[in-house]
Amino acid sequence: MSKLIRFGVSLSSDLLKKFDKLIDRKGYKNRSEAIRDMIREELVSEEWKEGGRETVGVFSLVYDHHRNDLSQVINNIQHNNLNIIRSSTHVHIDHKNCLEVIILKGKSSEIRKLTDLLTSTKGIKHGKLIMTSTGSDLT
Ligand code: NI
Incomplete structure (x- = not known):
């Protein structure tokens, strides 16, 4: 585990009030954990933008299995x-709707390509990709 560093941040009292209200609503016990999570969120977002990094995605799709040969296509x-x-x-x-959840690990560009293909397949009602991380670059 890397060394813990303390640093000061300057910001307006109004902004800090808003931040404290927000993190209280989200259940954080202190500012440090909230800031760490925000930094991790940005790092994961960058990981996905880079395209070539190995990452993890959770993809869900909802479709009507009666429709054509959709189950077979998927x-x-x-x-x-x-x-x-x-x-x-x-x-x-239910009688006609199915939910499929697919967990993917690979380059973000490959994951996006596959989930875009599935989402754009005719008959898919809703496709949603959660862009998460392997966690190995996050502390
Ligand atoms: Ni089904």
């Missing part, structure tokens, strides 16, 4: 991308 796309798919779960939401 299945084929996944079988063709086993190099970045770590796990997937299928949940039958």
Whole structure:
């Protein structure tokens, strides 16, 4: 674990009041943990912008399994991308709707390419990618 450093931050009292209100609402016990989380959030966001870094994504998609051969199409796309798919779960939401959650690990550009392909597939009602991290570069 790297050494802990203390540093001072100058900001207006109004901004600090707003910040304290925000972090209180979010359940933080102190400013340090809130600031650390905000820094991590920015670092993860940069990781995704860089494209070539190995990262982790959680992708969900909702679709009507009665529609054409959608289940088969989604299945084929996944079988063709086993190099970045770590796990997937299928949940039958109701008589016609299905939810699929796919956990991916790989270059952010590859994850985006695959999740964009799935989201834009005809018949998919909603696709959503959570861009997270392997955690290895975050302390
Ligand atoms: Ni289903």
